Amino acid sequence: MTGDIPPIHDRAVEAVAALLERxxxxxxxxxxxxxxxxxxxxGYIAEGLRLYFVIARKSQKFRNLQADPRMSAAVRAGHGPAGDAVGVSFAGLAEEVVEPAAVERLNQQVIARFPDVHIYCPGDDSVAVMAFSPSIVTAVSVIGGRSHAETFSIGDPPGSTRSPETVLF
Structure with a gap:
């Protein structure tokens, strides 16, 4: 699937990571x-191009990911003065983070990034911390009302048997 998609290059990784941080x-x-x-x-936090988010265990989203870990995500920046915008979309695999030390480290990052954390967290008491590792990244810019997209591959394609934990950024 990603055979004809070029691998992501350092400049694109830096640009996408900067967008994710903003x-x-x-x-x-x-x-x-x-x-x-x-x-x-x-809401999410990013470590490079890997994204982490929290969802309620009772949610349809959690059930969906348990049955099929393939996921797509999109992040869009606000408009510039001329109505220009940038964004990124991803396809990859999601899995639950279960290692207690990793969950605690991510919790501390969430608290630091979202001081009003209750705004971005599920209302349910039982939540799952999810890690999303993209395999395909499409960076999109909208300039003068026209979209410009560039698609890159990272690691193995969605649906592969390789664990998201083994995808390196």
Missing amino acids: ERLMSVATNRPDGWPQVTTV
Whole structure:
């Protein structure tokens, strides 16, 4: 699937990582059991191009990811003075972070990034910390009303058997 998509280069990694650091919310698309996609918005933190987010264990999104870890995400920056915008979309795999030390480290990052953390967290007491490792990245700019996109591959394609933990950024 990614054979004809060029690998991401350092300049693109830096630009996408900078965008992820500036923004706070991403749209997450998962696959429902009936085949229909489901899109929701979540707060996230980023470590390079790897994204982490929290979801309620009782949510449809959590059930979707447990059944099918393939996920797409999109992050969009605000408009510039001329209506210009930039954004990025991803396709990859999500998995729950279960290692207690990793969960605590991520919790501290969430608290630092989101002082009003309750705004971005599920209302349910039982939550899951999820890690999203993209395999495909599409950087998009909108300049003068025209979209310009560039797509890159990272590691293995979505749906591969390689664990997201082994994708290196």
